[in-house]
Amino acid sequence: MNRYRQRKKRRRRRIILILVIIAVLAAFVVPYCLEPGVPVLMYHCVSEEPRSGDENLYCRPDQLVEQFDYLKREGYTTLFAEEYEQAYDVKKPIILTFDDGYEDCYTELYPLLKKYDFKATIFMVGEYIDKKGYLSSEQIREMAKSGYVSVQSHTAHHVNLADMSADELDAEFRASCASLAKITGKNVTVLSYPGGYFNDEVLRQAKRYFTYGYAIDTNKYSKDNHYEISRGGVFRNTTLEAYERAIETYSESRIVRDWLKLYYKIFD
Numbered sequence: 279m280n281r282y283r284q285r286k287k288r289r290r291r292r293i294i295l296i297l298v299i300i301a302v303l304a305a306f307v308v309p310y311c312l313e314p315g316v317p318v319l320m321y322h323c324v325s326e327e328p329r330s331g332d333e334n335l336y337c338r339p340d341q342l343v344e345q346f347d348y349l350k351r352e353g354y355t356t357l358f359a360e361e362y363e364q365a366y367d368v369k370k371p372i373i374l375t376f377d378d379g380y381e382d383c384y385t386e387l388y389p390l391l392k393k394y395d396f397k398a399t400i401f402m403v404g405e406y407i408d409k410k411g412y413l414s415s416e417q418i419r420e421m422a423k424s425g426y427v428s429v430q431s432h433t434a435h436h437v438n439l440a441d442m443s444a445d446e447l448d449a450e451f452r453a454s455c456a457s458l459a460k461i462t463g464k465n466v467t468v469l470s471y472p473g474g475y476f477n478d479e480v481l482r483q484a485k486r487y488f489t490y491g492y493a494i495d496t497n498k499y500s501k502d503n504h505y506e507i508s509r510g511g512v513f514r515n516t517t518l519e520a521y522e523r524a525i526e527t528y529s530e531s532r533i534v535r536d537w538l539k540l541y542y543k544i545f546d
């Protein structure tokens with residue numbers, strides 16, 4: 279009799295445990311897995327002819343037109359990098375980012391943003407401001423005021439942050455924020471890691487200055503992890519088909535996205 283009661287008690291406990299596990303899955307894990315992703319794209323230069331360095335970093339202007347036409351046609355809503363959280367409130371969000379602050383962001387990209395009524399974020403390197411081939415203070419000021427461009431930090435010296443001490447990181451972030459804020463008159467709240475490199479110390483220091491940290495295809499999409507936001511690169515050799523596919527993949531829920539990535543890896 280006693281043994282029977284014990285067995286019954288154990289079974290009841292097991293049922294309760296299973297119910298708790300199901301409740302936890304339903305409350306946290308399932309919504310997490312099904313939550314759609316936010317496509318974030320990383321560009322660099324926009325130029326018909328590549329100038330120097332890696333040719334693939336130079337998207338052609340007509341390539342951008344083709345891509346922007348696609349975004350318009352499909353009804354995407356462009357958001358600034360600092361509007362990441364709002365991406366979950368709009369239909370078809372997309373964040374367009376441009377690293378390093380090349381001058382063609384003013385001559386080629388800016389007119390297109392106005393034409394298409396799109397927003398983009400330029401991650402500017404502090405020491406490149408007013409240097410040949412890069413944005414001038416005046417261009418940065420004009421664009422930041424326009425409502426089409428947000429100018430955010432790509433550090434002061436374009437260094438590998440993962441190699442720096444806590445003090446060096448602090449100085450780097452402080453200088454970068456100060457130089458940009460002085461020009462735009464706005465708070466700098468977003469960082470793009472040069473080369474996408476970061477470690478725990480970088481994240482710790484970045485959190486003291488910024489609200490968001492943008493990386494490169496880290497495969498981390500957590501809404502709660504604002505410091506490892508993944509970006510897909512757009513390059514000169516990115517076809518429109520690959521562009522569409524990247525955006526669609528990024529927009530899918532975590533489960534579908536991971537499967538798609540695996541599928542493309544195997545069958546491409």
Ligand SMILES: [Zn+2]
Pocket residue numbers: 377378432436472473
């Ligand atoms: Zn860069």
